[in-house]
Each structure stands twice: as C-alpha cells, then as structure tokens.
Amino acid sequence: MAAYIASLDGAAPAPELSAPLAGLWWAAKGDWDRAHKIVQDDSSREAAWVHAYLHRVEGDLGNAGYWYRQAGQPAAKDTLQAEWERIAAALLGSTT
Structure with missing residues (x-):
C-alpha cells in the first residue's frame, strides 16, 4: 500500500496496475473524468466499487448506490478518504 500511495507523486500510474x-489512482490525483473513463470501460466488480466511489465523490448518491450494488459492496458511510484507503487496501490485498 505504501508504494501505491508513494506512486501518487508521479505523473501517471504504473502501467501494470489493474483498471480499478x-x-x-487518478481519483486521488483529482482527475475524476479520467478515473471514471477507466472504470466505466471495465466490467469487474472491483471497477464497479471504484465507480461507486467516484459517483459518491461527485455527490450523485443515487448513481453511487447502483454501482455499490453492482460491486456487491455496502454503500459507504465514512469519509471519502477512508473509503479510498479501504478500496485501495482491498484491491492491493492489504489488511492495513
């Protein structure tokens, strides 16, 4: 997880990263449109989870709810930062 977070200092994510x-990564950099395009083009449950997060960031909770259901995840109630960290940890296989 630390290496992933440290990579945010770069200009682009590592090419070997999964779409979610x-x-x-792009969401953390503040590029909502690029982040949305990437996950919108991926049909995995992991991408749906990031997609839900992005719509929560946008303030579109109805759309976020749809994507949480697609991801099989409960709708987040904590801060956006806490959710970002939770998703990143889960996708990276980290328990911290």
Whole structure:
C-alpha cells in the first residue's frame, strides 16, 4: 500500500496496475473524468466499487448506490478518504 500511495507523486500510474487501481489512482490525483473513463470501460466488480466511489465523490448518491450494488459492496458511510484507503487496501490485498 505504501508504494501505491508513494506512486501518487508521479505523473501517471504504473502501467501494470489493474483498471480499478488505475482509476483509484487518478481519483486521488483529482482527475475524476479520467478515473471514471477507466472504470466505466471495465466490467469487474472491483471497477464497479471504484465507480461507486467516484459517483459518491461527485455527490450523485443515487448513481453511487447502483454501482455499490453492482460491486456487491455496502454503500459507504465514512469519509471519502477512508473509503479510498479501504478500496485501495482491498484491491492491493492489504489488511492495513
């Protein structure tokens, strides 16, 4: 997780990242549109989870709810930062 967070200092995500992790990376950099495009083009449950997060960031809770259901995840109630960290940890296989 530390290496992933440290990579946010770079200009682009590592090319080997999955689409959900790349989308989450762009979200952290403040590029909502790029993040959304990446996860919108991926049909995985992981991408749906990031997609839900992005719509929560946007303030579109109805759309976020749809994507949480697609991801099989409960709708987040904590802070956006806490959710970002939780998604990143889950996608990276980290328990911390």
